[in-house]
Amino acid sequence: MEMNKPYCKTTKELAELGLAGLPGEMKSSDHLIYSSPATLYFNSPGAKGFGVKRAGLAVPESVMLLVSPGCCGRNTSLFRSAPEYKDKFFFQLLDDTDIVTGRHLTKIPKACEELLEVLEKQNKKRPSAIMICITCVDALLGTDMERVCRKVTETTGVPAVACYMYALTREKRLPPMAAVRTSVYSLLEKQEKRNSADINIMGYFTPLFDSSEIYPLMKSLGVKNIRELSRCESFDQYKEMSKANFNLVLNPEARAAAQNMQERLGMPFIELLRLYRIDKIHNQYKSLGDALGANLDDSQYYEKARKTIDDFKKKHGEVVFSVGEITNGDPIEMALMLVEEGFKVKEIFATVGELNFRFLKRLAELSPETLVYSNLSPSMMYFLESKESDEKIDVCIGSDAMYYHPDVPNVEWCDDEQPFGFDGVIKLFERLDAALNEDKK
Numbered sequence: 001m002e003m004n005k006p007y008c009k010t011t012k013e014l015a016e017l018g019l020a021g022l023p024g025e026m027k028s029s030d031h032l033i034y035s036s037p038a039t040l041y042f043n044s045p046g047a048k049g050f051g052v053k054r055a056g057l058a059v060p061e062s063v064m065l066l067v068s069p070g071c072c073g074r075n076t077s078l079f080r081s082a083p084e085y086k087d088k089f090f091f092q093l094l095d096d097t098d099i100v101t102g103r104h105l106t107k108i109p110k111a112c113e114e115l116l117e118v119l120e121k122q123n124k125k126r127p128s129a130i131m132i133c134i135t136c137v138d139a140l141l142g143t144d145m146e147r148v149c150r151k152v153t154e155t156t157g158v159p160a161v162a163c164y165m166y167a168l169t170r171e172k173r174l175p176p177m178a179a180v181r182t183s184v185y186s187l188l189e190k191q192e193k194r195n196s197a198d199i200n201i202m203g204y205f206t207p208l209f210d211s212s213e214i215y216p217l218m219k220s221l222g223v224k225n226i227r228e229l230s231r232c233e234s235f236d237q238y239k240e241m242s243k244a245n246f247n248l249v250l251n252p253e254a255r256a257a258a259q260n261m262q263e264r265l266g267m268p269f270i271e272l273l274r275l276y277r278i279d280k281i282h283n284q285y286k287s288l289g290d291a292l293g294a295n296l297d298d299s300q301y302y303e304k305a306r307k308t309i310d311d312f313k314k315k316h317g318e319v320v321f322s323v324g325e326i327t328n329g330d331p332i333e334m335a336l337m338l339v340e341e342g343f344k345v346k347e348i349f350a351t352v353g354e355l356n357f358r359f360l361k362r363l364a365e366l367s368p369e370t371l372v373y374s375n376l377s378p379s380m381m382y383f384l385e386s387k388e389s390d391e392k393i394d395v396c397i398g399s400d401a402m403y404y405h406p407d408v409p410n411v412e413w414c415d416d417e418q419p420f421g422f423d424g425v426i427k428l429f430e431r432l433d434a435a436l437n438e439d440k441k
Contacts, residue, residue: 012368056163061128109155128235181257188242203251206416276337301422324398409439
């Protein structure tokens with residue numbers, strides 16, 4: 001690592017190294033993790049986005065008991081101040097003896113009884129489930145949380161589910177955000193399927209934009225009910241998800257949950273990727289239609305997305321981008337789309353992995369000098385002071401890119417509402433247009 005400079009590689013250099021040859025500086029498991037303000041959004045226990053704690057409460061009418069040392073639980077105060085999370089979080093703090101002996105495990109059923117008593121005294125509705133969130137302490141202790149949850153259910157009569165806030169497993173086969181998706185769907189029980197076609201959309205803890213074309217496209221196939229966890233307002237509505245004929249998985253982190261539902265409930269699933277290259281979006285819908293034995297006519301949505309991009313190009317010309325990873329999309333795939341559309345991408349902040357390396361190889365052919373930075377590398381602390389005065393970036397995508405270029409027009413693109421398909425592309429370019437227009441005023 002060059003002293004006082006952020007570590008980066010060009011797309012060409014990374015493509016030549018190959019996935020197996022990625023340098024240690026690009027692997028968060030090989031070094032200390034640097035949590036700058038740019039990455040605290042997704043790398044902190046108190047992350048603004050959907051960390052394990054907020055995600056665990058996606059089950060309607062549930063509450064959470066956070067079993068942890070004070071240092072792990074203190075950031076939860078950020079969520080407790082939000083109206084929708086009032087009376088949702090409860091704490092069982094661990095002292096040194098608990099951590100050494102594991103005696104806290106015998107206290108969890110009693111703590112759950114107490115939280116139910118508190119809610120009863122406040123005339124609150126009895127929760128549908130108790131989500132028990134545990135931390136790296138119990139990962140190191142090797143706690144059998146399934147057994148603990150069974151004991152809580154026996155003691156309280158309320159289903160208990162474990163949520164694992166294990167930063168230690170981030171590089172493993174089932175990282176925390178994949179594991180918690182399995183947890184939140186685990187309360188669904190097998191039910192008789194309806195004659196009408198029902199589907200679940202899985203992948204996110206917030207809904208897709210209402211304007212997403214995926215809804216009318218599914219309706220065109222005869223689908224009667226489309227359910228999303230985030231749109232379930234009650235536990236009864238949540239339970240209706242178990243009547244679906246199949247699951248449509250839009251995020252790889254939900255794959256393990258879908259596989260679990262297939263095994264437990266006999267519910268098959270089809271997986272789609274969130275993409276921004278409109279030709280690939282069209283191909284993906286065609287493959288979906290083929291899998292379902294139907295023709296999905298997405299032409300009107302394709303043409304609208306094509307026109308939106310073309311109008312943007314005519315208006316703004318050759319725009320130079322900085323693309324971050326704190327976005328609703330894969331930064332390398334988004335950068336590839338921009339380059340294929342004739343724009344320039346000067347830099348990307350990204351975590352390179354098996355899924356997006358194929359995008360990187362193609363990007364290296366088209367834009368070999370694009371720089372790739374690892375957000376979690378300690379060398380990123382030097383980024384702001386190392387910026388070249390003559391660099392040209394017209395607009396940033398992502399709140400991390402915005403942090404590194406505070407004076408450049410930006411689109412954060414990490415709202416709770418989720419973009420998908422052609423509608424996501426259209427909304428992205430509409431916001432980019434608005435950001436550049438605002439800068440010209």
